[in-house]
Amino acid sequence: MSGTSAALTPPADAVAPVRHPDAPPPGELLGAHYEHCFGCGGGQPHGLHLQARAGEGVSVTAEFTVKPAHQGAPGLAHGGVLATALDETLGSLNWLLRTIAVTGRLETDFVRPVPVDTVLHLDARITAVHGRKIYSTATGRIGGPEGPVAVRADALFIEVKVDHFIENGRPAEIQAAMADPDQVKRARAFEVNP
Ligand SMILES: CCCCC/C=C\C/C=C\C/C=C\C/C=C\CCCC(=O)SCCNC(=O)CCNC(=O)[C@H](O)C(C)(C)COP(=O)(O)OP(=O)(O)OC[C@H]1O[C@@H](n2cnc3c(N)ncnc32)[C@H](O)[C@@H]1OP(=O)(O)O
Secondary structure (H helix, E strand, O other): OOOOOHHHOOOOOOEOOOOOOOOOOOOOEOOOOOOOOOOOOOOOOOOOOOEEEEOOOOEEEEEEEOOHHHEOOOOEEOHHHHHHHHHHHHHHOHHHHOOOEEEEEEEEEEOOOOEOOOEEEEEEEEEEEEOOEEEEEEEEEOOOOOOOEEEEEEEEEEEOOOHHHHHHOOHHHHHHHHOOHHHHHHHHHHHOOO
């Protein structure tokens, strides 16, 4: 069974997404947006270490290997971890717009169980943009990039300013991020996106 709620259906006057001219070219790894991110950061021992790669248009691909630390049932990936993999992949799409955005809504279908050691092949694209609202969709396949769909998701991301993080994040981590010139440069560069 599958379906998409009204909140995830773009309104009639939504527009097609526009790839930013400075977006990384197709095939290039996007890199982690934050070292301590549970989805993509290298500084999280039990994190997903998901690596997203720019695709054609406003799309990305990514791979995530399910580790023993990601189990829900014996030998099977936890559904919330799979939702995280989808969320992270969908979130990375916003780099191609050079927009900072957070997940407002994420609807996930779990279609097949995903065993530990499986490589989940993720594919995501932005379908429409309406003001600050970014609509996107993703699938995760097992057995190869053309294998059967195990999970899929539709999402709504909402564009935010850097201040969203500065005002809401725990001060210790915000201060550390702001002391890192690369992090600040990247965040501010996205914010001045015309
Ligand atoms: C210098 C230090 C820098 C540090 C920064 C470091 C890195 C930054 C770079 C990138 C990081 C970015 C994201 C992380 C990336 C990947 C991780 C995966 C993504 C995530 O894991 S991210 C975490 C989970 N995420 C949240 O933590 C969000 C919590 N939430 C809120 O913070 C607010 O809720 C917010 C901001 C979403 C909206 O608040 P708001 O006040 O700005 O806007 P408002 O409410 O007016 O909504 C505007 C329009 O969106 C519609 N709308 C809103 N929410 C909706 C919903 N749920 N369903 C349907 N429609 C919705 C409204 O209906 C309205 O629609 P309309 O315009 O048509 O009326």
